[in-house]
Amino acid sequence: MAGSERCRRARAAWEVSDSEPEAEPKPRGPSAAPEGSPPAAAAARPKRRRAAGEAEARRRERQRRKEREALEKREKREAAAAWRLLRPERCLRLLEVCVDPGFLEDPGSDIWIEALSSLECKHSFEPQAIPRSITWRRNMPSVPSAPDDCMVKTEEEKEVLVLLEPADFLKRLYSLTQAQVVLQLWGNIDVQFLDTWQEFGEHVSALTKAIARRPYKSQLEMQELSFCTAGVSGRGLRVEKDGTGLWQVWKRQIQQFNRVSPATAAAIAEAYPSPSLLVQAYEECSTEDEKLSLLSNIPVKSDISGKDHRVGPDLSRRIYLFMVSTNPDLILDLTV
Structure with a gap:
């Protein structure tokens, strides 16, 4: 009986060891992957795809920037050529x-x-x-x-x-x-x-x-500041809060007409110290012919020759048309 009991126990132990193999030891250390993590190859593949996509986006952005720069250069060349033709x-x-x-x-x-x-x-x-x-x-x-x-x-x-x-x-x-x-x-x-x-x-x-x-x-x-003339006269004029300097601005504006000397502009500005006063004088004229010739007989003192002359009908007509005309393409001076 003792021998048969030992045989039965030995057979049961053999069956247990045969059906449940011993588990392999788990790796230890910092290189060990955590439980439930994907394989190393599968984890590295999305990173390579993202890097390739970012490189393609950067390449396209560089291409678009080059195209914009080329377009801007071409437009500048054409604008410069058109400007030369219009000189x-x-x-x-x-x-x-x-x-x-x-x-x-x-x-x-x-x-x-x-x-x-x-x-x-x-x-x-x-x-x-x-x-x-x-x-x-x-x-x-x-x-x-x-x-x-x-x-x-x-x-x-x-x-x-x-x-x-x-x-x-x-x-x-x-x-x-x-x-x-x-x-x-x-x-x-x-x-x-x-x-x-x-x-x-x-x-x-x-x-x-x-x-x-x-x-x-x-x-x-x-162009910006196209109203500024070249040279010394292109400097800005200071206008104070009390209106000091407005008369100089008005005289400078009159001087921007073709063939108008500083003495002629000063004579007109002295006769009519502001644009509103000149417009008021036009409104007080009874006929259009009187308006056209309103400034003709204003005397002008010449600093060079010493001889006095007058504003004249041509400049008087041009200033009047400039003040009242609503046509932006009106040619005021036909002798330029």
């Missing part, structure tokens, strides 16, 4: 004068056509909507940086010059002075009385130059 010494080359063939019927027309040919602009003889009229058009290249290898954009200017005989002009006016004022102010039409073909040629040349330079002047006005 006064080159703008005449872009303008074309279109002359109605009816001018050729007059025997003395070759005199003013020679004056037109002396300009650096093109001119052609084309039938116009109004007989014996002149129009202008501007031929601008679509790509200013390469004017010889690109399409040309043609823009029609809005000015029209019509030649009328005195008898035909007077038939359309019931009063020589009053209808002329109506044409100048309400019709935005400037009337010039010329005696010879030579004077007509000089007038056409002056008007052509003024039209050609208009885009250049418009670009200047768009």
Whole structure:
């Protein structure tokens, strides 16, 4: 019995050791992975994907930055080329004068056509909507940086010059002075009385130059502080809280008109110390002709020659139109 009991116990111990193998020892130390953590290869794969994505994003950002810089450089080059085309010494080359063939019927027309040919602009003889009229058009290249290898954009200017005989002009006016004022102010039409073909040629040349330079002047006005003149006169004027210095500013503004000396500007500012006083004087005039010539007889003392002269009707007209006109494109001076 004792032997059989020992055999039974030995067989039970063998069965237990055979069904439950001994567990392997767990690794110890800092390199041991915590329980429930994924395998090392699976944990490293998402990090590599994130790094690759960040590198691609940085590459795309650098590419976009390079494209923006290239676009800005190209726009600056084109703007600089367009600015060079609009400069006064080159703008005449872009303008074309279109002359109605009816001018050729007059025997003395070759005199003013020679004056037109002396300009650096093109001119052609084309039938116009109004007989014996002149129009202008501007031929601008679509790509200013390469004017010889690109399409040309043609823009029609809005000015029209019509030649009328005195008898035909007077038939359309019931009063020589009053209808002329109506044409100048309400019709935005400037009337010039010329005696010879030579004077007509000089007038056409002056008007052509003024039209050609208009885009250049418009670009200047768009720049910051475009109203400041060059040299010493470009310095700012200090205006105190009590109004001291406003008279100097008003005189400086008058001096910005073409061909206006400091003495002439001072004479006008002394007669009318502020713009509001000048506007009030215009309102007190009874006729438009009186308004146009309001400043004509103001005496001006010359510091150079010592001889006194007057403001004159031309400057008086320009200042009046500047003060009352609502047309931003109105050409005040036709002799520039």
